[in-house]
Amino acid sequence: MFNPTVARLTYRALLGRRRALILCALPALLLVVAAAVRAMVGADDEVTTQLLGGFALATMVPLVGVIAGTGAIGPEIDDGSVVYLLSKPVKRPSIIVTKLIVATGVTAVFTAVPVLVAGIILNGNSQQIAVAYALAAAVASVAYSALFLLLGTVSRHAVVIGLIYSLIWEALFGSLVEGAKTLSVQQWALALGEKVAGNGADVTSSVGLPVALVLLVVVTVGGTWLAGQKLRTLTLAGDE
Structure with a gap:
C-alpha cells in the first residue's frame, strides 16, 4: 500500500521552504517558552504539565496536524494537479495510505520531538512527564493526520475548517468543557500518556x-477509508 514515489512528492510538498518555516514556528516557540520558564521558576512538575498539556498537546499538535494533514493532498486537489497523479497506475487507496504515513511522520517529528525536548528542559523528565506527553503527541499525530487528510479531500476550505476545529474544539472545549473532552483527540492521546506517567504525576485524561x-x-x-472513497469519486477529464 505504500508508494515511494507518492511519498517523495508529498514530502517535497510538505517540506518546501514556506511550509517548513510554518511547521517550525510553533515547536520553536514551545522550546523558547520552556527555556524561559525553566530559567524563571526552575524545575516544576505542575508548570511542566500545564505547558505541555495546555499549549503543546492542546494547541500546537492539532495546528501542526492541520498543516501537514491538509497539505498532504488539499493543494493538489485545489489546483487540479492531482489528475496527473490519478492518471498513473497507482491504486487510489495506496495514495491515501502513503500520504497518511507521510503526514503522520511529519506531524510527529514536528510535535513529539519538541515536546520531549521541552519536557526535559522544564523538569528533566521528572515522573516521566516529558515522555508521557511526547507519546501522547505522537499518538495524536496519527489521528489528526487521518482527520485532516480526510478534510483536505472533501473541502476546498480545509485549512480554515481545520484551524477552527483546532483552536475552538481542541484547544478550548477539549481542554475546558467536561462533556466535550470525551470527543477530543487530545484527551484520547493523553490517556496513553497518563498510563506512562503513572499515578504520581499530574497527567490525567478524561477518557479511559x-x-x-x-x-x-x-x-x-x-x-483514512473515507478519504480513499472520496478520492475514488474524483474522475479525470475525459473519463466516462
Whole structure:
C-alpha cells in the first residue's frame, strides 16, 4: 500500500521552504517558552504539565496536524494537479495510505520531538512527564493526520475548517468543557500518556484508556477509508 514515489512528492510538498518555516514556528516557540520558564521558576512538575498539556498537546499538535494533514493532498486537489497523479497506475487507496504515513511522520517529528525536548528542559523528565506527553503527541499525530487528510479531500476550505476545529474544539472545549473532552483527540492521546506517567504525576485524561484506544482507531481507520472513497469519486477529464 505504500508508494515511494507518492511519498517523495508529498514530502517535497510538505517540506518546501514556506511550509517548513510554518511547521517550525510553533515547536520553536514551545522550546523558547520552556527555556524561559525553566530559567524563571526552575524545575516544576505542575508548570511542566500545564505547558505541555495546555499549549503543546492542546494547541500546537492539532495546528501542526492541520498543516501537514491538509497539505498532504488539499493543494493538489485545489489546483487540479492531482489528475496527473490519478492518471498513473497507482491504486487510489495506496495514495491515501502513503500520504497518511507521510503526514503522520511529519506531524510527529514536528510535535513529539519538541515536546520531549521541552519536557526535559522544564523538569528533566521528572515522573516521566516529558515522555508521557511526547507519546501522547505522537499518538495524536496519527489521528489528526487521518482527520485532516480526510478534510483536505472533501473541502476546498480545509485549512480554515481545520484551524477552527483546532483552536475552538481542541484547544478550548477539549481542554475546558467536561462533556466535550470525551470527543477530543487530545484527551484520547493523553490517556496513553497518563498510563506512562503513572499515578504520581499530574497527567490525567478524561477518557479511559480502553475507550481512548477504540476511538483513536475508529477515527484513524474511518478517516483514512473515507478519504480513499472520496478520492475514488474524483474522475479525470475525459473519463466516462
